[in-house]
Amino acid sequence: MRRFPNLVAAVAAVVLLAGCGSGAATPAPSEGGPQSAGGSGDTLVVYTNSNGEGRGDWLTAKAAEAGFKIEIVGAGGADATNKLIAEKNNPIADVAFGLNNMYFSQIKNEGALEAYQPSWAGDVDKELGDGETYWPLVKQAILLGYNSDKFSKDAAPKDWTDLWTKDAFKSRYERVTGLGTATAQLVFAGILSRYRDDSGDLGVSDEGWKQVEQYFQNGSPAVAKTDLFARIASGEVDMGQMPSSIIADREKSFKVNVETVIPSVGVPLAVEQVALVKGSKKKEQAQKFIDWFGSAETQGQFAKQFNSMPVNKGAQAQANPEVVDFFADLKQQDIDWDFVQENMGAWVEKIELEYMT
């Protein structure tokens, strides 16, 4: 106990010093360790929402082999979008990738992207990007999947609308509890686009909004931190929305069999893109990185590693043949993305406020 006063004095000194520093030292970026991102050597700063499940580490290592020093900053799609827009006056990122066309067109409208034509622009379908600032990398289908042990192909739903119009599926499908994710937004883009009516509320007819209402009334609400596949495995629900890339893996983990529904209007596609950030201080290096990352070789390796569907035609040979076949047969839903992009914010707001119960 004798030592105690000394200890107090020492702690007090530390606290006091820190306290004195709080006013004077913190705002002066010249002191301590602050470093400007712009001056962080030749490291390219890459924003993405596609760094999970080891993708970020894999890409960093591969890029290093190709002579690019990159630092990946991961964030959800909406977070990354907001961050890029907020930073547009003094950008920190050099490259952004993984966000879908809806997010990128939002960023582009805010003037935070720089036009660039990558060397591989000829190997991809320009329609999937904007042909100017953001360029397509990976295709993802947003699907309705069902437990094929419980429903035969004939008994299964044929379209999203069957879920709430046929009694067999009511309460047997999982419905979302929030529209914050890209997947959920794309599902609604796919449904609402069918009911486009310029005289309707937010460009959608009353009939369209009725579908949304029914979707929420008849579905089983998603459970936080419990995957749809876990709920299918335990028999709580039998079907729900899922992006194509996760299906094979989850089937194995949860020991369930899932088949997907291809409605006659087709399936909405989410296309992950890459773009150069306007105001990048390492523009040339960033352009070289984009050229390398979107190339047939890199995209092919990426597809092989993560079971994805590359847009680059040269890369498809290396992708999982099952995945390539699936997309070859897939009918893509014809969606007017300008219309969707223009209205999505208001749709999300209306759905959250009026239809989600």
Added chain:
Amino acid sequence: MTGTPVRGMVRSPFVLVVGAVLTWFIAAFLVWPNINVLIATFFPDGSFSGRAAEKLFSSQRAMKALGNSFLLAVALSVTVNLVGIFIVLMTHYFRIRGSRILFLGYASTFIYGGIVLAAGYKFIYGDKGIVTSLLVKVFPGMDAGWFSGFFAVLAVMTFATTTNHMLFVANALKGIDYQTIEAAKNLGASTWTILRRIVLPMLKPTLFAVTILSFLTGLGALSAPQVLGGRDFQTITPMILTFTNSPTSRDLAALLAVILGLATMVMLSVMSRLEKGGTYFSVSKVSSELQKQEITNPVANAAVHAVAYVLFAVYTLPVVLIILYSFADGAAIQTGQLSLGNLTLDNYVRVLTQQSGLRPFIVSVVYSALAALIAVGGLLFVARLLQKYRNWVAAAFEYLLHIPWILPSALLALGLIISYDHPNPLVGGAVLTGTTVILLIAFVTVKIPFTLRMLKASFASVNSSLEEAATIMGAKTLYVFRRILLPLVLPAAAAVTALNFNSLLDDYDTAIFLAHPLVQPLGLVIKANTDGAEGTEGIANTFVYTVLLMVITGLTMYFVYGRSRRRTGRKRLPGSPSVPGTAGQALPGAPAPGEDDAARPAAAVR
């Protein structure tokens, strides 16, 4: 204490220096960025519209969720007090067998919380939970889904948020003068009468304060309703988060946040009014230390023991299961099937052998420690002055310092970006975005309201005669501060520092917008490893990170708080019997670590 005229205040150089620094800090980091973000939100085209209010008030769902949040806030204020007072009495007032073990169990809420805590309770009481399975065997007719809705959310949040009771009410209890209790006993008062007429009244200021915290926690509830609320009991925080993320709906988020913020301020002012005018500490010059009380009635004694141990089980089972499940694979976690044979170290190996390795942990520890120390260090001066000088200037400063409680942290971060992405004279013409400093500033500001309330309270409990004596003997302001006041408030300051440190460790909402790309803190890594991919690895990673954070926060609590607690229990300055105890006397503050909190809504783990 009476008010001090403003003129008297500006005569002290100490006041002038602290005042100048504080004015600059408030202007630069609390007012300017938030005005910018609110203007951008409410006046997007330069003109104001009542759109947000109109939309919100006509939405049934928004109104119901808002109502649920308020209902939860009020209910929690009651239930947390009941459970909290009970466990404090068990561990610090009555002679209960094994009270040290009980303490450890009850203290488990210090170190974890949020979504994983809710998941832990679900493993036990959910439809496939251990307890539910047992109950169904005994009562075959019962509904396996009994543990959901308002009742389940309230129960889980009650047990999850007694942290403040264990810290501050327990401290206040230790400050009670035992001579009063002995005197009452000699006069023939029963155990119950003593408790009701002597002990609880002395705890009142602290109880008011923790009540505010419980209210705040209920208002900001996020993960417990998401996991256990079901269709009928959802709260407003998830909606605020969705709207914050959407530029076209951000005005709705800001409006909702402001409504919750105002409710908090009203609660604060009501509580401080209730508290005014009472004398809550012993005025005896020689006080003696509290001794544990026997419960003489054997039946009551047995019943109290039984309840205490049942609560112990309620508190510890989720922690044990979370630790066990962190060794299981993700599918087992989500389907609730645990078999001892399947437990492996794979999850830990995967998390700890990532390329980023331990670096994010170190970055977070350094950032959190710096922010916690700066907030407490700086506010020691401020709290002292605000407590000493009571006038309109001081009151204005105090309210301004509560701004971070009103807005969600994502908006605070956006405000800092749009205010400091160009050279700004407020910070000497520097550009702050893209530097390592901006995140530190944000971390410090979000911790200001809680820190200020706690420190101010602890200064209020310092017996002013000590200071007067020193001043009469010729001690200077800083000397009095350093040698007399500081040692007395240090235990409280250390506890606040520890709580601040713990709650910043896994921050995501602020860091995602402000972190330097080369110095990324833990929250971002956790998010990358747990989000979206909820499938299998993601959920297992969540559990691993929770356990790793438990280790860090547990150590912090032990080093900082556990040691000072023991120390103040033994040594007390004569004449200031209530000093260590009433650390929490005025105590409002932000929720302690592990609680849901509107201010840090989307943390990945907690």
